[in-house]
Structure formats: C-alpha cells, structure tokens
Amino acid sequence: MEKRQNGEAKKKEEEPKDSICGYDSLHLLLKDNLNPQHFQEVSRLLTGLNCGKAIETIALPESATALSVKHGFDLQAFSFSADKELLREPRVVRVGLIQNSIALPTTAHFADQKKAIFEKLKPIIEAAGSSGVNILCLQEAWMMPFAFCTREKRWCEFAEPVDGESTRFLQSFALKYNMVIISSILERDINHGEVIWNTSVVIGNHGNIIGKHRKNHIPRVGDFNESTYYMEGNTGHPVFETVYGKIAINICYGRHHPLNWLAFGLNGAEIVFNPSATVGELSEPMWPIEARNAAIANSYFVASINRVGTETFPNAFTSGDGKPAHADFGHFYGSSYVSAPDASCTPSLSRYRDGLLVTDMDLNLCRQLKDKWGFRMTSRYELYADTLARYVKPEFEPQVITDPLLHRKAS
Numbered sequence: 001m002e003k004r005q006n007g008e009a010k011k012k013e014e015e016p017k018d019s020i021c022g023y024d025s026l027h028l029l030l031k032d033n034l035n036p037q038h039f040q041e042v043s044r045l046l047t048g049l050n051c052g053k054a055i056e057t058i059a060l061p062e063s064a065t066a067l068s069v070k071h072g073f074d075l076q077a078f079s080f081s082a083d084k085e086l087l088r089e090p091r092v093v094r095v096g097l098i099q100n101s102i103a104l105p106t107t108a109h110f111a112d113q114k115k116a117i118f119e120k121l122k123p124i125i126e127a128a129g130s131s132g133v134n135i136l137c138l139q140e141a142w143m144m145p146f147a148f149c150t151r152e153k154r155w156c157e158f159a160e161p162v163d164g165e166s167t168r169f170l171q172s173f174a175l176k177y178n179m180v181i182i183s184s185i186l187e188r189d190i191n192h193g194e195v196i197w198n199t200s201v202v203i204g205n206h207g208n209i210i211g212k213h214r215k216n217h218i219p220r221v222g223d224f225n226e227s228t229y230y231m232e233g234n235t236g237h238p239v240f241e242t243v244y245g246k247i248a249i250n251i252c253y254g255r256h257h258p259l260n261w262l263a264f265g266l267n268g269a270e271i272v273f274n275p276s277a278t279v280g281e282l283s284e285p286m287w288p289i290e291a292r293n294a295a296i297a298n299s300y301f302v303a304s305i306n307r308v309g310t311e312t313f314p315n316a317f318t319s320g321d322g323k324p325a326h327a328d329f330g331h332f333y334g335s336s337y338v339s340a341p342d343a344s345c346t347p348s349l350s351r352y353r354d355g356l357l358v359t360d361m362d363l364n365l366c367r368q369l370k371d372k373w374g375f376r377m378t379s380r381y382e383l384y385a386d387t388l389a390r391y392v393k394p395e396f397e398p399q400v401i402t403d404p405l406l407h408r409k410a411s
C-alpha cells in the first residue's frame with residue numbers, strides 16, 4: 001500500500017512496531033478502512049463536532065513540514081472555532097504539543113542522554129516556532145528517560161533546579177519565537193534540602209520564568225514507582241495568566257482525579273495541559289476519555305501529551321505482581337491530542353513516532369459553553385463542600401440508608 005506523510009500516512013507494507021495494525025493512529029485506521037460516508041458518521045460520534053462542523057485541518061508553513069519530513073516526526077494541525085460574538089473579538093491561540101522518545105540508550109552517560117534529547121527536540125521546537133505557536137508544552141520529564149520504574153536512586157542525578165539547564169535551553173526558544181513554554185522536569189529544590197519534585201516550569205514569552213507547579217497526585221500503580229522519588233506537590237492549583245490566556249498544568253496521573261481538574265477550572269483556567277508518561281497496557285483505553293471529559297465538565301480546553309517509545313533500563317525490576325523481572329516499562333503510546341469544551345477533539349498524533357500537534361483554539365468557546373450548558377451555575381458546590389468537609393474527618397460515617405428487609409429471604 002501507498003505511503004504518505006504524517007496526518008495522511010497510510011498503512012505501510014510492513015507494520016511498524018507499536019503501530020495500530022500498521023497505522024499511526026485509530027483515526028487513520030478508520031479513515032483508510034471505512035467508506036467516506038461511514039467515516040464521517042463514525043468521526044461525528046468519536047471526535048464530535050465543533051460549531052456544528054467536523055474539526056478543520058490547517059496548513060502550516062513549508063519550513064515546518066520540511067523539518068517534519070527531514071527529521072521523521074509526525075506533524076498535524078487543526079483548528080477549533082467558536083461562535084462569533086457581538087461584544088468580544090475572537091481570542092485565537094495557537095498551541096503546540098510535542099511528544100518524543102528518548103534519544104540515546106539509558107546506559108549512555110547521563111549528560112550525553114540529556115544533550116541528545118535537547119538536540120532531538122531542537123528541530124521540533126523550531127517547527128513549532130516557525131508555525132507561529134503561542135504556547136508550547138513538552139511531555140512529562142521530557143529531559144530524561146522515565147526511570148521511575150526502577151526504584152534506583154541514581155536517576156535522581158537528572159534532577160535540576162527550576163532555572164537549570166533545561167529551562168535555559170527552552171528560554172532561548174521562548175524569546176526567539178515569543179512563545180510561552182511549559183517544561184516538565186525532575187526538579188531539585190536547592191533551597192529546601194535539595195529535595196526532588198515532579199515539576200512543570202512555565203516560561204513566559206519574554207524568556208522569563210513565570211512560575212512552577214508541582215505534580216499533585218503521585219501514582220502507585222503498575223511499574224510507576226514515582227513515590228520512591230518525590231512527594232505530592234505543594235503548589236496547589238495555580239493558573240498562570242499569560243499574554244495568550246489563562247493556563248494550568250495537571251501533570252500525568254492527576255488526570256484520574258476529577259477534583260484536580262475542577263480546582264484548575266475554579267481558578268479560571270482556559271487551557272489545562274496534561275504532560276504525561278503512560279504505557280499502553282495500563283491506561284490506553286482511558287486516554288481518549290478522561291481529558292475529554294475534563295474539558296467538557298470544566299468548560300476549558302485540555303491539551304494531552306504522552307511520551308513515545310519503549311525505554312529499556314540496565315537492571316531488571318519486578319512489579320510486585322509475581323510476574324518475571326523485566327527491564328522496560330512497556331510502550332509509551334504517544335497519541336497526544338486536544339479536547340475542547342464542546343466535546344469535540346482532534347485526532348491523535350502517532351502511537352509510535354515523535355510528533356508535533358499544532359492546534360488553534362478560540363478561547364471564547366469556554367464561556368460560550370458555560371453559558372450554554374451552565375455546568376458552573378448548576379454545580380451545587382456547597383453540597384459537595386459539605387460532604388467533603390465531613391468526609392475528611394476521622395469520625396465520618398457514609399450516608400447509607402439500609403433496606404430494613406435486606407436480609408429477608410425471597411418468598
């Protein structure tokens with residue numbers, strides 16, 4: 001079968017490892033195998049409609065497509081519109097998401113591994129910059145292998161202060177392209193006993209550091225032994241007011257926690273980024289649902305990024321499930337995508353290749369959905385504030401009304 005570039009990639013003769021039956025994404029598998037009418041109907045249900053239409057693709061400059069061809073990364077671009085308003089101008093923001101695999105084996109010298117990731121990312125960030133991206137977000141702990149499966153402490157050497165080399169590397173791009181950049185790193189807090197955090201640094205479009213947010217919920221599932229390395233974050237639910245809009249970051253496992261999403265919404269977020277690192281066997285069926293649900297429930301956009309590839313570590317580890325020791329986490333399935341508050345979403349980036357997803361979004365859509373569905377207005381927060389206040393007390397008793405005939409035998 002024919003081979004096309006990127007969003008148009010058709011099934012390849014030999015199925016690439018970790019593809020979906022030879023395709024980069026479910027969207028492309030369906031597109032290639034359904035007749036156009038069926039595909040349109042399936043897409044209407046799977047990815048929704050934005051302002052009554054299928055989400056539109058947008059053309060990117062030749063410089064960006066040339067970089068994607070030269071460096072072999074997936075490049076896709078879409079646009080969400082909002083209804084025209086009489087009193088507000090449209091507020092269109094261009095968002096870029098980067099997913100990538102590591103660049104060198106995990107056995108290489110740590111300094112070389114980090115440098116190689118920087119080099120690998122340069123053309124992808126350049127493509128984002130030359131595409132006019134306003135806010136760029138990288139995946140969770142993008143500057144290192146996701147070594148938290150191993151429980152070995154030597155990987156802590158990758159940790160950096162908020163103003164460390166990874167931030168400095170990105171600050172130059174922020175300045176060059178007038179871009180806000182969200183950079184999720186393994187942070188070492190020099191001023192507080194050199195402790196380690198999982199942190200997103202928000203770099204402003206002038207190359208300044210606007211602030212940071214530390215991961216609120218730390219996984220204890222499968223091989224995700226992150227609690228061996230860092231504690232639950234202490235930065236609350238900050239929303240960063242940038243020149244391009246109000247943004248927040250819900251780091252990876254936080255996406256399973258509806259109250260985490262809610263708190264960013266209550267603080268006024270218009271786009272919540274979800275930089276992640278998660279593997280197919282554990283979470284792939286959840287991936288297309290949770291972020292999309294959060295976007296709908298909280299009337300904001302959600303931008304979800306997952307890393308790519310299989311990372312093999314020098315020493316095998318066990319998962320506490322009685323299965324044999326192994327040296328990799330499983331496959332990080334990429335599939336980054338954007339969800340809108342009106343229940344539409346973009347198709348995903350590749351399941352196995354590096355990629356850049358560029359998405360235009362008119363932030364006016366957030367308030368339009370609040371006005372239409374009234375989720376904030378009907379939320380009854382005081383009801384839940386009361387339940388939660390009682391629940392967190394040791395003497396809490398669940399509100400259960402037991403059927404007095406529960407134990408009576410059926411006659």
Ligand SMILES: NC(=O)NCCC(=O)O
Nearest residue numbers: 219224252253277278283
């Ligand atoms: N990085 C991370 O928190 N992964 C946990 C697994 C998941 O949430 O799917």
